[in-house]
Each structure stands twice: as structure tokens, then as C-alpha cells.
Amino acid sequence: MMQDEAPARFRLRDADVPTLVALARQGDPRAVARLITLVENASPLSREIAAELAPHTGRAPVIGMTGSPGVGKSTTTSALVTAYREAGKRVGVLAVDPSSPFSGGAILGDRVRMQDHATDPGVYIRSMSSRGHLGGLSATTPQAVRVLEGAGCDVIIIETVGVGQAEVEIASLADTTLVLLAPGMGDGIQAVKAGILEIADIFVVNKADRDGADSTARDIRGMVALSAPGPGAWRPELVKTVASKNEGIDLVRAAIDNHREWLITHGELDRRRTARAAAEIEALALSTLRAKLGNLRGEAALPDLAAKVATGGLDPFTAADALLAGLSQ
Amino acid sequence: MMQDEAPARFRLRDADVPTLVALARQGDPRAVARLITLVENASPLSREIAAELAPHTGRAPVIGMTGSPGVGKSTTTSALVTAYREAGKRVGVLAVDPSSPFSGGAILGDRVRMQDHATDPGVYIRSMSSRGHLGGLSATTPQAVRVLEGAGCDVIIIETVGVGQAEVEIASLADTTLVLLAPGMGDGIQAVKAGILEIADIFVVNKADRDGADSTARDIRGMVALSAPGPGAWRPELVKTVASKNEGIDLVRAAIDNHREWLITHGELDRRRTARAAAEIEALALSTLRAKLGNLRGEAALPDLAAKVATGGLDPFTAADALLAGLSQ
Structure with missing residues (x-):
């Protein structure tokens, strides 16, 4: 069995995604372990990893x-x-x-x-x-x-x-x-x-x-x-x-x-396989939307929009649109 | 007390939003009742009603x-x-x-x-x-x-x-x-x-x-x-x-x-009032996002995206982005 995260000749944690994928494709077990850890932890690098791997899967x-x-x-x-x-x-x-x-x-x-x-x-x-x-x-x-x-x-x-x-x-x-x-x-x-x-x-x-x-x-x-x-x-x-x-x-x-x-x-x-991919895409899209829900309260634009709605300068629906537009950027 | 939804000289249900708001501003109790019914039921007209009313509130x-x-x-x-x-x-x-x-x-x-x-x-x-x-x-x-x-x-x-x-x-x-x-x-x-x-x-x-x-x-x-x-x-x-x-x-x-x-x-x-408006904007934005979550499964773009992901032609993150981009249009 390949060893997970064994002592490395160079620091795998510092390697960029193309390097990790290239090493993994050569069968380097440490690179494989590192990549799985990244996708398992929903690292921001997951997106780049998926893009690099797609042609080989x-x-x-x-x-x-x-x-x-x-x-x-x-x-x-x-x-x-x-x-x-x-x-x-x-x-x-x-x-x-x-x-x-x-x-x-x-x-x-x-x-x-x-x-x-x-x-x-x-x-x-x-x-x-x-x-x-x-x-x-x-x-x-x-x-x-x-x-x-x-x-x-x-x-x-x-x-x-x-x-x-x-x-x-x-x-x-x-x-x-x-x-x-x-x-x-x-x-x-x-x-x-x-x-x-x-x-x-x-x-x-x-x-x-x-x-x-x-x-x-x-x-x-x-x-x-x-x-x-x-x-x-x-x-x-x-x-x-x-x-x-x-x-x-x-x-x-x-x-x-x-x-x-x-x-x-x-x-x-x-x-x-198509149904599986659909479920995966859907799960990722849901994650994105859920993250947006969580971010709403901290949105910098909200206080300004709220002040305008409070004084009748803007209606709340238009304000909600503006808030969501800001989130999706 | 004003009467709710009393017999009407003309059919209030057929009146457009500017007419309803104009009547309500003249104190017509039936128009007020109709407008509240619409916003209470989250009618698609709620948005237009809010926009018409904002300057007067x-x-x-x-x-x-x-x-x-x-x-x-x-x-x-x-x-x-x-x-x-x-x-x-x-x-x-x-x-x-x-x-x-x-x-x-x-x-x-x-x-x-x-x-x-x-x-x-x-x-x-x-x-x-x-x-x-x-x-x-x-x-x-x-x-x-x-x-x-x-x-x-x-x-x-x-x-x-x-x-x-x-x-x-x-x-x-x-x-x-x-x-x-x-x-x-x-x-x-x-x-x-x-x-x-x-x-x-x-x-x-x-x-x-x-x-x-x-x-x-x-x-x-x-x-x-x-x-x-x-x-x-x-x-x-x-x-x-x-x-x-x-x-x-x-x-x-x-x-x-x-x-x-x-x-x-x-x-x-x-x-x-600003905090209140913020809560209202947030609630409306959350409703929009929740509706999007509900719509995901029925998205027409999903099968095509899924077929590409299944065969390695596209990564699932890019597919999820495309799915969400379609939803927000």
C-alpha cells in the first residue's frame, strides 16, 4: 500500500495544483494523498484540481x-x-x-x-x-x-x-x-x-x-x-x-x-454516470448558494441599502436584488 | 371600520398596481385590502406594489x-x-x-x-x-x-x-x-x-x-x-x-x-428602522435564493452539463457555475 503523507523530498504543501496533478499522474502516492485531502476538505483549490483532472477521467x-x-x-x-x-x-x-x-x-x-x-x-x-x-x-x-x-x-x-x-x-x-x-x-x-x-x-x-x-x-x-x-x-x-x-x-x-x-x-x-455528474453539479451549486445565504448578513452593501429602504428611497425588492447581485460577483 | 373586499363598483381584481395604489392613497378601503392580500400572499405583484409605495413611506x-x-x-x-x-x-x-x-x-x-x-x-x-x-x-x-x-x-x-x-x-x-x-x-x-x-x-x-x-x-x-x-x-x-x-x-x-x-x-x-429594513431585504433575498435551490433540479441545462462532466469534457465546478448563471437570469 502506498504511504499517506510520508516525509517528502520537497514540501508537497507548497506545490501548485499542476505540479500535484503531474506527480499524481506519475503515481506519486504523496501527491495523490495531498490532492484527496484538498478535495475532501473542500479547499478553494478543488476547482483547479477538478479542471486539471477532468480530461483524464x-x-x-x-x-x-x-x-x-x-x-x-x-x-x-x-x-x-x-x-x-x-x-x-x-x-x-x-x-x-x-x-x-x-x-x-x-x-x-x-x-x-x-x-x-x-x-x-x-x-x-x-x-x-x-x-x-x-x-x-x-x-x-x-x-x-x-x-x-x-x-x-x-x-x-x-x-x-x-x-x-x-x-x-x-x-x-x-x-x-x-x-x-x-x-x-x-x-x-x-x-x-x-x-x-x-x-x-x-x-x-x-x-x-x-x-x-x-x-x-x-x-x-x-x-x-x-x-x-x-x-x-x-x-x-x-x-x-x-x-x-x-x-x-x-x-x-x-x-x-x-x-x-x-x-x-x-x-x-x-x-x-450522467445522473451521477448531475448530482455532483447540483451539490456544488447548492453549496455555493448555501454559502451565499451565510454571507448575506455580513454583506457590506446591506446597511446602505437598508438605510434607503427605511426612508422610502428604495423598495425592499430592488434592494434584495442589489444585495444578491453583489454576492454573485 | 372599513369593509374588507366589499362588493365593488368595478372589479378590483382586474385593477393594475398603479390604480390600486392610487385608490389606496385616496383611502379606498377595498384597494387597501386588495394590496395587503397581494403582499401577504407573496404575489408577483408585490415587487411593483413596493416600488409604487416606497416614496410615500x-x-x-x-x-x-x-x-x-x-x-x-x-x-x-x-x-x-x-x-x-x-x-x-x-x-x-x-x-x-x-x-x-x-x-x-x-x-x-x-x-x-x-x-x-x-x-x-x-x-x-x-x-x-x-x-x-x-x-x-x-x-x-x-x-x-x-x-x-x-x-x-x-x-x-x-x-x-x-x-x-x-x-x-x-x-x-x-x-x-x-x-x-x-x-x-x-x-x-x-x-x-x-x-x-x-x-x-x-x-x-x-x-x-x-x-x-x-x-x-x-x-x-x-x-x-x-x-x-x-x-x-x-x-x-x-x-x-x-x-x-x-x-x-x-x-x-x-x-x-x-x-x-x-x-x-x-x-x-x-x-x-435601518435594522428593520435590513432584515426585510435579507428575508426577501433569502426567499429568492431558496426558490433557486428549489429550481435547481428542474434546470434544463443540467442534463447537458452532466453529460459533459460524466465524460471528462468539463469539470463539475465550472458546470455548477454555468447552472447557477442560468438560474440568475
């Missing part, structure tokens, strides 16, 4: 991986990374924890399942937190994905813990969403009922060597059958794995490839 | 009257209106009930205390509701005040029931705020503690012929003394009334006049 498959704590997401991700590496692909992993205030390299030490890849320069693993950031996950995660793709990753995996809204949000950021389940975790019908069916392209029943795996798989297949997708629609696949023993991972890869082919032949890849 | 004293239900607000307001009429002044009353969905002339029939003025063409009484309106009270009430002033009212009274935030909001819309209390309503120290002290320019202890009036007055005087206003600051006056017997109303008028003189000599009137 929009092609790498983005795989979403979600599931409740304990189903084996990190183990499965790690096994999948190994499979992609064996196929000669460079892999980027974004581990998003919407409930954690931690991000960056700090918590990677805890991710023992990922240690297999710690010395592999073809793998970049990054933890991200979304709390308190303007625009939230939907604004910063696609930017981080773009950094990874710009840095030469051929496949990008976004892993997130299954916690309601964030889970659905992450699914909307991926081309293909894997929902992981494990037997005996109360995850079967309940989880499927709670909206998982809508976001899952592939169900992975992990820990399939445990009691109850068949029952869990049957429950899911039943739900998929009941949901009766229309003609031509994707019918979610189900794969059983024992990720800790590397069993079934080849089937997961095959299912991902199947789904990607389906996406392409049905024009769904373009549709999903 | 900014001079009439605005008196706020607040207090818990049952303290005698309507009775006191009615007595105060009588006093102003005896002095030859035209009076406008806005009765704002933030908790009521009713507005317009509909609930005036319930306001039996105001029936004394029902046949007086020098008095305009109007009920307003603020629920669900863009910008809320702080956006629509000043517009209604401006209609009344434009229609020739020399004094405007905004009466509202004391319910927390709305009470404080109304106070910020008035030059002089009267807080009414009554003995034995649990209103004394508790109400004063809950922020009333900050908004009251004049305390009126109504129903002063009842047991406990002296105790209530003593409690308030104690709180005022403890609050120790700085040198040069206004020290809230306290007046005892029995509004139902018209007792003490002359003292209320005198206290209002005192406070107005103090406002003018200390430059506070300009400061309050």
Missing part, C-alpha cells in the same frame, strides 16, 4: 461495496483487490465512513484486512469522512474518485458501511453496487425490505460456510423474484463467498463484469 | 403590541385607537396571529373589541397570518405596514399574541414595543425572564384593578432595575391600565410619545 469502473458492520466488507474488498492486481490492474479504494470524524491516513492502521496490500504500489487505499463537508459525500467522493482515476487507477472501489441514507448515496456514486450480507445477522428479508433491493446490482452472501447461508440466499432470491424487474431490466445476481478463504471471489468479479457489459449494451452506463 | 410611527392571550391586547389596542382618533390621527391595525391559518377579513367578525371602530373610515383593521409564506412575518408585515402608511395612516399598530419567537420577531418590526401583562396570569417574573425585558420599551400592566396588579408591577420594576441599562439607554416605562374602562390609556400614549422622542434624540429611530 470518466472511464474507470467505479464499484460500490456496502453492507452492515461485520459482514466482511474489508475482507471481501481486499480479496477483490488481489484479484484485480493479479489481472494487472491498478486499484483505488475509498473507504467512506459517514459516521466517523476520522479521515486520511490516520485510521488505515486499523484496517488490518487491507494490510496485504500495504507494500503494493499498484494499490491506493484511502479512508474518507464526510461529516460537516459542504455538499457532503455526493460532492467530495466523486472528486476523490477523479483523483484516483487521474493517478492511473483502472478500477475504483468505494466501500461504505451500510447506514441508511449514506448507503443509498454511495450506491448512486457507483456504476455497480455490491450489497454484502452474512448469515445470521438479521440481514435477510429485513435489509432487502429497507430499500437494499433498489440499490443492489449484485448481492454477495459472504461467510457462506456458516449456518443459515442458504436460507439468506433463498430469502434474497425470493425478494428479487417478487420485485419482478421489467423486460430488459437488470436482474440482481447473487454470489456466495467465503472471502477470508478467497472462495467465490472469481464469481464476484465475473458478476461485476456481467453487470458492466449489461450497463454498456443497454446505455445504462452513460445514464448512470 | 418611512414616516409613520409603528407600535408593536404583544402579550399572552387574555391580558387584554385587543381591548387595549381599541382604546388606544380611540385615543389616536380623538387626536385626529388615522390609524392602521395589523393583527398578526402566527399560529392561525386565517387572515384577511374573515376573522374580523370575532374581534368584538374592535367593533367600536367598525364604522370609522379613519381606522383600518386587518388580520394577517404568516404561516407558510416565503420570508415569513419579517418579509410580509413590513410590506403591509407600507400599504397602510401609503393609504394615509398616521399611526400603525401591529398586534400579536405573545408566542415566543414570533413575539420577538414582531418587536423587531416596531419602533416602540408594548408588552402587556395582567395580574395573576403567571406572567410576571417568568415572562420577563423569557426575554421580554429585551423587547419591551413599555410595560403595560392591564386589568390593574385586580388583585396582584401591584405585585406584578413590582416584579417588573425589580427586573428592570436589575437589568441596569447603561447610561443613555432607554429605561422601560411601566404603565397600569384598565383598558375596558379606558383608564390609563392617556398614560400609555404619553409613554409612547416619550419613547419616540427618546428614539429621535438618540438616533435610535434611524438605527431601528
Whole structure:
């Protein structure tokens, strides 16, 4: 695994954006880390970073991986990374924890399942937190994905813990969403009922060597059958794995490839990616408008406008227009 | 009292804004009612109405009257209106009930205390509701005040029931705020503690012929003394009334006049009116921005921009700028 923010030969913090992007495109892990930190923190440089990266992005498959704590997401991700590496692909992993205030390299030490890849320069693993950031996950995660793709990753995996809204949000950021389940975790019908069916392209029943795996798989297949997708629609696949023993991972890869082919032949890849870009643009535009709302009180023009309105020299609507015109400059 | 929306010689609904304003300035009660209905409902015509009215506004004293239900607000307001009429002044009353969905002339029939003025063409009484309106009270009430002033009212009274935030909001819309209390309503120290002290320019202890009036007055005087206003600051006056017997109303008028003189000599009137106009401008600007937020999803430009971002042809920040530029046209 590449090291985050290791001691630098020169101060990366002083490097300008074109330099950082050029270094990242050469695979410099410190430059990649720095760029993700900048976009994650909604730095004013995010705009320039996005502009520099745009021409180099929009092609790498983005795989979403979600599931409740304990189903084996990190183990499965790690096994999948190994499979992609064996196929000669460079892999980027974004581990998003919407409930954690931690991000960056700090918590990677805890991710023992990922240690297999710690010395592999073809793998970049990054933890991200979304709390308190303007625009939230939907604004910063696609930017981080773009950094990874710009840095030469051929496949990008976004892993997130299954916690309601964030889970659905992450699914909307991926081309293909894997929902992981494990037997005996109360995850079967309940989880499927709670909206998982809508976001899952592939169900992975992990820990399939445990009691109850068949029952869990049957429950899911039943739900998929009941949901009766229309003609031509994707019918979610189900794969059983024992990720800790590397069993079934080849089937997961095959299912991902199947789904990607389906996406392409049905024009769904373009549709999903355009919808994703629309959500990102919208989130950024909303951030801008929200920032304007916050700035209104401090606007220098307000006292003058208010004095004119107070004495009947100006009507409040024209004053409000003038205030907003000042803000948008 | 002027009649709201009485049968018309010509259809007022078809009249343009300059005609309505001209009629209102001649004292036509139906035109006044129509204009207030338009601004209350945030009609698109509000902007033109405000522009037409602006030159005729900014001079009439605005008196706020607040207090818990049952303290005698309507009775006191009615007595105060009588006093102003005896002095030859035209009076406008806005009765704002933030908790009521009713507005317009509909609930005036319930306001039996105001029936004394029902046949007086020098008095305009109007009920307003603020629920669900863009910008809320702080956006629509000043517009209604401006209609009344434009229609020739020399004094405007905004009466509202004391319910927390709305009470404080109304106070910020008035030059002089009267807080009414009554003995034995649990209103004394508790109400004063809950922020009333900050908004009251004049305390009126109504129903002063009842047991406990002296105790209530003593409690308030104690709180005022403890609050120790700085040198040069206004020290809230306290007046005892029995509004139902018209007792003490002359003292209320005198206290209002005192406070107005103090406002003018200390430059506070300009400061309050400018702050009020600033709040109104801000509320209108916020409404505009909020409407833009709501419009984002339906923006026709979004799909094209999203398609470009999805394929790396454009960065999302530039796309967000383009989206917002389209909205502000």
C-alpha cells in the first residue's frame, strides 16, 4: 500500500495544483494523498484540481461495496483487490465512513484486512469522512474518485458501511453496487425490505460456510423474484463467498463484469454516470448558494441599502436584488 | 371600520398596481385590502406594489403590541385607537396571529373589541397570518405596514399574541414595543425572564384593578432595575391600565410619545428602522435564493452539463457555475 503523507523530498504543501496533478499522474502516492485531502476538505483549490483532472477521467469502473458492520466488507474488498492486481490492474479504494470524524491516513492502521496490500504500489487505499463537508459525500467522493482515476487507477472501489441514507448515496456514486450480507445477522428479508433491493446490482452472501447461508440466499432470491424487474431490466445476481478463504471471489468479479457489459449494451452506463455528474453539479451549486445565504448578513452593501429602504428611497425588492447581485460577483 | 373586499363598483381584481395604489392613497378601503392580500400572499405583484409605495413611506410611527392571550391586547389596542382618533390621527391595525391559518377579513367578525371602530373610515383593521409564506412575518408585515402608511395612516399598530419567537420577531418590526401583562396570569417574573425585558420599551400592566396588579408591577420594576441599562439607554416605562374602562390609556400614549422622542434624540429611530429594513431585504433575498435551490433540479441545462462532466469534457465546478448563471437570469 502506498504511504499517506510520508516525509517528502520537497514540501508537497507548497506545490501548485499542476505540479500535484503531474506527480499524481506519475503515481506519486504523496501527491495523490495531498490532492484527496484538498478535495475532501473542500479547499478553494478543488476547482483547479477538478479542471486539471477532468480530461483524464470518466472511464474507470467505479464499484460500490456496502453492507452492515461485520459482514466482511474489508475482507471481501481486499480479496477483490488481489484479484484485480493479479489481472494487472491498478486499484483505488475509498473507504467512506459517514459516521466517523476520522479521515486520511490516520485510521488505515486499523484496517488490518487491507494490510496485504500495504507494500503494493499498484494499490491506493484511502479512508474518507464526510461529516460537516459542504455538499457532503455526493460532492467530495466523486472528486476523490477523479483523483484516483487521474493517478492511473483502472478500477475504483468505494466501500461504505451500510447506514441508511449514506448507503443509498454511495450506491448512486457507483456504476455497480455490491450489497454484502452474512448469515445470521438479521440481514435477510429485513435489509432487502429497507430499500437494499433498489440499490443492489449484485448481492454477495459472504461467510457462506456458516449456518443459515442458504436460507439468506433463498430469502434474497425470493425478494428479487417478487420485485419482478421489467423486460430488459437488470436482474440482481447473487454470489456466495467465503472471502477470508478467497472462495467465490472469481464469481464476484465475473458478476461485476456481467453487470458492466449489461450497463454498456443497454446505455445504462452513460445514464448512470450522467445522473451521477448531475448530482455532483447540483451539490456544488447548492453549496455555493448555501454559502451565499451565510454571507448575506455580513454583506457590506446591506446597511446602505437598508438605510434607503427605511426612508422610502428604495423598495425592499430592488434592494434584495442589489444585495444578491453583489454576492454573485 | 372599513369593509374588507366589499362588493365593488368595478372589479378590483382586474385593477393594475398603479390604480390600486392610487385608490389606496385616496383611502379606498377595498384597494387597501386588495394590496395587503397581494403582499401577504407573496404575489408577483408585490415587487411593483413596493416600488409604487416606497416614496410615500418611512414616516409613520409603528407600535408593536404583544402579550399572552387574555391580558387584554385587543381591548387595549381599541382604546388606544380611540385615543389616536380623538387626536385626529388615522390609524392602521395589523393583527398578526402566527399560529392561525386565517387572515384577511374573515376573522374580523370575532374581534368584538374592535367593533367600536367598525364604522370609522379613519381606522383600518386587518388580520394577517404568516404561516407558510416565503420570508415569513419579517418579509410580509413590513410590506403591509407600507400599504397602510401609503393609504394615509398616521399611526400603525401591529398586534400579536405573545408566542415566543414570533413575539420577538414582531418587536423587531416596531419602533416602540408594548408588552402587556395582567395580574395573576403567571406572567410576571417568568415572562420577563423569557426575554421580554429585551423587547419591551413599555410595560403595560392591564386589568390593574385586580388583585396582584401591584405585585406584578413590582416584579417588573425589580427586573428592570436589575437589568441596569447603561447610561443613555432607554429605561422601560411601566404603565397600569384598565383598558375596558379606558383608564390609563392617556398614560400609555404619553409613554409612547416619550419613547419616540427618546428614539429621535438618540438616533435610535434611524438605527431601528435601518435594522428593520435590513432584515426585510435579507428575508426577501433569502426567499429568492431558496426558490433557486428549489429550481435547481428542474434546470434544463443540467442534463447537458452532466453529460459533459460524466465524460471528462468539463469539470463539475465550472458546470455548477454555468447552472447557477442560468438560474440568475
